[in-house]
Amino acid sequence: MERRMMKFPLLLLQTQFFLLSFLLIVASLADDDSIPLNDDVLGLIVFKSSLHSGSSELESWNEDDTSPCAWRFIKCNPRNGRVSELSLDGLGLSGKIGRGLEKLQDLKVLSLANNNFTGNISPELALLNGLEKLNLSMNHIDGSIPASLANMSSIQFLDLSYNSLSGPLPENLFRTWKSLRFISLASNFLEGPFPTSLSECTDLNHLNLSNNHFSGDPNFKEMFQSLTRLRTLDLSNNELSGELPFGISALHNLKEISLQGNHFSGSLPADIGFCPHLSRVELNGNFFSGRIPDSVQQLNELRVLSATHNFLNGDFPQWIDKLSSLEYLDLSGNNLQGSIPSSIGEMKSLQYLSLSNNRLSGIIPHSISSCSSLSSIQLKGNAFNGSIPEGLFELGLDEIDLSRNQLTGPIPKGSTKLLDSLEVLDLSGNNLSGVIPSDMGLYVKLRYLNMSLNNFESEIPPELGHCKNLTVLDLRDSALTGSIPRDICDSGSLRILQLDENSLIGPFPSEIDNCSSLFLLSLSHNNITGPIPKSISSLKKLKILKLEFNQLTGEIPQDLGRLENLLSVNVSHNQLIGKLPDGGIFPNLDRSALEGNLGICSPLLRGPCKMSAAKPLVLNPFAYGNHHGGDIPSDGSSDNIMGFRRRRFLSVSAIIAISAAAAIAIGVIIITLINASVRRRLAFINDALESMCSSSNRSGSVVAGKLIFFDSKSSPDWITTSLESMLNKATEVGGGVFGTVYRASLGDEGRVVAVKKLITSNIVECPEDFDREVRTLGKANHQNIISLRGYYWTPQLQFIVSDFAPGGSLQAKLHERHPTSAPLNWASRFKIILGTARGLAYLHHSFRPPIIHYNIKPSNILLDDHMNPKISDYGLARLVTKLDKHVLSNRFQNALGYVAPELACQNLRVSEKCDVFGFGVLILEIVTGRRPVEYGEDNVVILSDHVRVLLDQGNVLDCVDPSLESYHEEEVLPVLKLALVCTSQIPSSRPSMEEVVQILQVIKTASPQREASF
Structure with missing residues (x-):
C-alpha cells in the first residue's frame, strides 16, 4: 500500500507534465493559425524524454521547432514534410522504448540498433501501419514478441537479433507479412516450434533464427517449400530435429544454408545439388548419416562446405574436383572411407582443407600441390600411408597437420614461400x-x-x-x-x-x-x-x-x-x-x-x-724448487721450518688471491662492455620501433591518445581529462592477469562501461597493430560474451572499453556470497552453464582462426540483471602479443585447477580443447559449489578426481552443492558426466563446444520438468 501511495504523486506529476507540455504547444500555435499542430515534433519530444543517456546526441531536437525535418538522424518525406525515417544506431542510448513513436504515422524506417535499450517491445509500435523497416538489434530488450506486431502489414525488414527476447513466437505473427523480405531473430532466447504462418511469407529472401531454443521438427516440406525466393536460411544452434526432406530443390534461389548445432538426422537431401546458386552449406554438429549426395557436384558456385562432427559414411567423393569454386572444405569428425582422388589438384580456389578424424586411407596425392591457393591442410587421425608429397612443402601454407597417420619417408625441404608463411607444423604419430x-x-x-x-x-x-x-x-x-x-x-x-x-x-x-x-x-x-x-x-x-x-x-x-x-x-x-x-x-x-x-x-x-x-686446498711447500736447495733453513730446526712454510704458504695464497681478483676484474670489464653493447642495440631497436610507430601515426590511420569507439563517429576525449578522478579504488570493480577493471561513466552521456587498464609496463607497440587486433575482437557480438566497444592507446597507457555487466561475476555468486543473500538455484546454474557453452562455441566456431580463451574460470564469467552469463577477457593474449612476457607466467598460477594438461605439462597441441577442459572444471564448480583445488591440512583435493571417484562409487549426487535446496537429478547427473568428459586428460577425447551445447540442449529437452524461472 505504501508503494502505491508513493507511486501516485509521481504518476500525477508525470500526467501534469504531459498536459502542460501539450497546452504550451497549443498556446504557441494559437498565435499563428496558419501553422498546424505537428504530431511528429510532439511524438519525438515525448520519445526523447524517456531516454536516460545519450541525450547529448539529440541536442538539435528542440520542442519549439515547428518541424523536426532539420533535426539530426531524421529524414522527412519531401511531399508532405512528415518524418519518414528515424535512425539512431550506435549512439549509446539507454532506457526503454517509450511512447511517442506511434505519433509518426508516415514513418517508414525505424532503426535503434546497437544501443542499450531495455524493457519489452512496446505493442504500440504496431500502430505504425506504414512501417517498412524495423531494426532493434543489439540491445537488451527482453520479454516476448507481442502478437500485435502481426498488424504491421507493410513490414519488409525486421531485425530483432542479439537481444534477450524469450518465449514462443505468436502463431499468427507472419500471417499478414506478405511483403516481408528480411527477418532476423538470431541470438535471443526464443523457444518452441516455428509458427506455420511462416509459410505465408512467400517474398522472403533472408531468414535468420539462429542461436535460440527453437525445437521440434520444422516440417520443411510444408513450411519452407513455399519460400521459393529464399536466399539465406540460418537455423543454426537451436534444438531442431527430424530429417531434411527430399524436395529441398524447391528452394532453387537458395544461396546459403546453415543448420549446424541442431539434432537433425537421416540422410542429406539427394536433390540438394539442384539448388544451383548455393554458395555456403554448413551442417556441423548434427546426426546426419549416409553418403554425401552425388548431386552436390553440380553446385558450381559452392564456396563453403562444412559438415563436421556428423555420422557421414561411404567413400570420400571422387568427384570433389567438380566443385571448382570451393574455398573451404571441412568434413572432419565423420566416418568417411576411401582415398583422396588425384583430381583434387584441379581445385585452384581451395584455401582450407580438413578431413581429420575419418577413416581415409591411401596416399596423399602429389597433385595436391597444384592447389595453389591452399593455406591450411588438416588430415590428422586417418590411415594415410606413403610419403609426404614434396610439392606440398612448396606452397605458402599457414598450417600443416598430418599427425596420427601411417606416413613414411623423409620430411621434404621447405620452399621460400613456406619458410615465410608456415605457423603450425604437426607431423607427430607417423613413421617418418x-x-x-x-x-x-x-x-x-x-x-x-x-x-x-x-x-x-x-x-x-x-x-x-x-x-x-x-x-x-x-x-x-x-x-x-x-x-x-x-x-x-x-x-x-x-x-x-x-x-x-x-x-x-x-x-x-x-x-x-x-x-x-x-x-x-x-x-x-x-x-x-x-x-x-x-x-x-x-x-x-x-x-x-x-x-x-x-x-x-x-x-x-x-x-x-x-x-x-x-x-x-x-x-x-x-x-x-x-x-x-x-x-x-x-x-x-x-x-x-x-x-x-x-x-x-x-x-x-x-x-x-x-x-x-669439497676437499680442502693443500699446498706442497716442496713443489717449487729442490727439496735440498738453499731455500730451506740450514739448521733444520722445526721452528724455522714451520716459519718458512708459513711464509711460503702465505705467499702462494697471496698470489692466488691476486690472480683471482685480476680475473674477476677482467670479467667485470668484459661483462660491462657486453652489457653496454647490448643496451645500445636495444636502444637502437626501441628507437627504430618508436620512430616507425611515430611515422605511421603521422600517416593519420590511428591517432594516439584518443578514445576510439567502434559504434560512434565521434569519440569523447574524456579519458585524458578525468583519468586521475576515474582510476581509483572507488571505481575499481575487479582485476585479473591482464589488468585492473574500473566502472566508468562517459562524459555528459552517462554511458556506463567497463574500462580495463592493461598491464603495459615498458611495452612498445605500434597503434596500427593494436587497432587491428582490438577491432577484430570487437567484431565478436553474441548474447553470451562481453562486447568490446572501443579502446584508448598511447605507448604508456592502454585501455579496453567494453560493456558493463551489472550482475557481477560468477565468482562472487559462488564463492563470495554474503550469508544473507540467497544462493543460486538450479535453474540459474543450468542457465549459466548453457549460456557459457554457447558463448565459447561462438568464439570457437564463428572465427577463423578461432578465438581461444585459455582462461575459463568464474571470475571471467560475468552476469547481467537476468543471470545471463557473459564471457569476458577473451582474446586478450592475442590482443597484446607482447603482454604475455609480463603476465603469462602468472596466468596458469592464477587459474590453477582450470588449466588443461597440454598447457601445464603434457604439451599436446594447444587448441580449442583447452577451453573445453576449463569449461568442464567450471561445470563441476557450479554444480558442487567447491573450488577446483582445495588444500587441507594433510591433503589436496582435486575436484575433477573427487567427482570421478564418487561417480565410480555410485554416489556422485553427494557432491552437489548443499545450498541447493532442490534440483532435477535427471539433469544434474548427465551434466556432471559431461563435465568429466570435458576434463579428459586426452584432448581428442573431449567434445567440441558445439557438441557440448548440443548435449546440454538434449539434457534440457529431456528433462520432464523445468523451473519457471529458467
Whole structure:
C-alpha cells in the first residue's frame, strides 16, 4: 500500500507534465493559425524524454521547432514534410522504448540498433501501419514478441537479433507479412516450434533464427517449400530435429544454408545439388548419416562446405574436383572411407582443407600441390600411408597437420614461400624417418612444431634455435641421437621443450638459461650425463621439470628452490646425490620423484645419503724448487721450518688471491662492455620501433591518445581529462592477469562501461597493430560474451572499453556470497552453464582462426540483471602479443585447477580443447559449489578426481552443492558426466563446444520438468 501511495504523486506529476507540455504547444500555435499542430515534433519530444543517456546526441531536437525535418538522424518525406525515417544506431542510448513513436504515422524506417535499450517491445509500435523497416538489434530488450506486431502489414525488414527476447513466437505473427523480405531473430532466447504462418511469407529472401531454443521438427516440406525466393536460411544452434526432406530443390534461389548445432538426422537431401546458386552449406554438429549426395557436384558456385562432427559414411567423393569454386572444405569428425582422388589438384580456389578424424586411407596425392591457393591442410587421425608429397612443402601454407597417420619417408625441404608463411607444423604419430631438415630454423613464423612419435634416427638440428617465434617444440619418442644443441633456445621464445624418450647423450647444456620463456622442460628417458647446470635456476617461469631416467650426477642446484612458479619436478632414476634444495616445491616432493638415485638425502628414501663435500686446498711447500736447495733453513730446526712454510704458504695464497681478483676484474670489464653493447642495440631497436610507430601515426590511420569507439563517429576525449578522478579504488570493480577493471561513466552521456587498464609496463607497440587486433575482437557480438566497444592507446597507457555487466561475476555468486543473500538455484546454474557453452562455441566456431580463451574460470564469467552469463577477457593474449612476457607466467598460477594438461605439462597441441577442459572444471564448480583445488591440512583435493571417484562409487549426487535446496537429478547427473568428459586428460577425447551445447540442449529437452524461472 505504501508503494502505491508513493507511486501516485509521481504518476500525477508525470500526467501534469504531459498536459502542460501539450497546452504550451497549443498556446504557441494559437498565435499563428496558419501553422498546424505537428504530431511528429510532439511524438519525438515525448520519445526523447524517456531516454536516460545519450541525450547529448539529440541536442538539435528542440520542442519549439515547428518541424523536426532539420533535426539530426531524421529524414522527412519531401511531399508532405512528415518524418519518414528515424535512425539512431550506435549512439549509446539507454532506457526503454517509450511512447511517442506511434505519433509518426508516415514513418517508414525505424532503426535503434546497437544501443542499450531495455524493457519489452512496446505493442504500440504496431500502430505504425506504414512501417517498412524495423531494426532493434543489439540491445537488451527482453520479454516476448507481442502478437500485435502481426498488424504491421507493410513490414519488409525486421531485425530483432542479439537481444534477450524469450518465449514462443505468436502463431499468427507472419500471417499478414506478405511483403516481408528480411527477418532476423538470431541470438535471443526464443523457444518452441516455428509458427506455420511462416509459410505465408512467400517474398522472403533472408531468414535468420539462429542461436535460440527453437525445437521440434520444422516440417520443411510444408513450411519452407513455399519460400521459393529464399536466399539465406540460418537455423543454426537451436534444438531442431527430424530429417531434411527430399524436395529441398524447391528452394532453387537458395544461396546459403546453415543448420549446424541442431539434432537433425537421416540422410542429406539427394536433390540438394539442384539448388544451383548455393554458395555456403554448413551442417556441423548434427546426426546426419549416409553418403554425401552425388548431386552436390553440380553446385558450381559452392564456396563453403562444412559438415563436421556428423555420422557421414561411404567413400570420400571422387568427384570433389567438380566443385571448382570451393574455398573451404571441412568434413572432419565423420566416418568417411576411401582415398583422396588425384583430381583434387584441379581445385585452384581451395584455401582450407580438413578431413581429420575419418577413416581415409591411401596416399596423399602429389597433385595436391597444384592447389595453389591452399593455406591450411588438416588430415590428422586417418590411415594415410606413403610419403609426404614434396610439392606440398612448396606452397605458402599457414598450417600443416598430418599427425596420427601411417606416413613414411623423409620430411621434404621447405620452399621460400613456406619458410615465410608456415605457423603450425604437426607431423607427430607417423613413421617418418631420415634427418630433420636444418632449414626448419629458417621458418620465420613457425610457432608450433610437433614431430614426436616418429623414427628419424638423426640429431637435433641446432638451427631450430633460430626460429624466433617458436613457442612449442615437441620431439618426443622420435629415435633422436646426439647431444642437445647448446643454442636450442637462442630465440628466447620457446615455452615448451619436450625431448623425452630418445637416445640423447652428452651433458645438460649450461646455456639452458637462454630459454627465459620456458615453462615446461622434459628431457626424461634419455642418456644425458653430467650435473644439472646451475644456470637452470634462472628460468623464473619454469613450471614443469622432468629429468627422470637419465645419468645425471652431482647435486641438485640449491637455487632451484627459489623458483616460485615451479609446480612439478621429477629427477628419479639418475645418479644424483646430496641435499635437496630447501625452498619451493622440493620439500613436498613424493618418493616417486626422487627414487632410483645414488644418494639423495631425503627421509622418503631408504638408501644412503651421500654429500659432495669439497676437499680442502693443500699446498706442497716442496713443489717449487729442490727439496735440498738453499731455500730451506740450514739448521733444520722445526721452528724455522714451520716459519718458512708459513711464509711460503702465505705467499702462494697471496698470489692466488691476486690472480683471482685480476680475473674477476677482467670479467667485470668484459661483462660491462657486453652489457653496454647490448643496451645500445636495444636502444637502437626501441628507437627504430618508436620512430616507425611515430611515422605511421603521422600517416593519420590511428591517432594516439584518443578514445576510439567502434559504434560512434565521434569519440569523447574524456579519458585524458578525468583519468586521475576515474582510476581509483572507488571505481575499481575487479582485476585479473591482464589488468585492473574500473566502472566508468562517459562524459555528459552517462554511458556506463567497463574500462580495463592493461598491464603495459615498458611495452612498445605500434597503434596500427593494436587497432587491428582490438577491432577484430570487437567484431565478436553474441548474447553470451562481453562486447568490446572501443579502446584508448598511447605507448604508456592502454585501455579496453567494453560493456558493463551489472550482475557481477560468477565468482562472487559462488564463492563470495554474503550469508544473507540467497544462493543460486538450479535453474540459474543450468542457465549459466548453457549460456557459457554457447558463448565459447561462438568464439570457437564463428572465427577463423578461432578465438581461444585459455582462461575459463568464474571470475571471467560475468552476469547481467537476468543471470545471463557473459564471457569476458577473451582474446586478450592475442590482443597484446607482447603482454604475455609480463603476465603469462602468472596466468596458469592464477587459474590453477582450470588449466588443461597440454598447457601445464603434457604439451599436446594447444587448441580449442583447452577451453573445453576449463569449461568442464567450471561445470563441476557450479554444480558442487567447491573450488577446483582445495588444500587441507594433510591433503589436496582435486575436484575433477573427487567427482570421478564418487561417480565410480555410485554416489556422485553427494557432491552437489548443499545450498541447493532442490534440483532435477535427471539433469544434474548427465551434466556432471559431461563435465568429466570435458576434463579428459586426452584432448581428442573431449567434445567440441558445439557438441557440448548440443548435449546440454538434449539434457534440457529431456528433462520432464523445468523451473519457471529458467
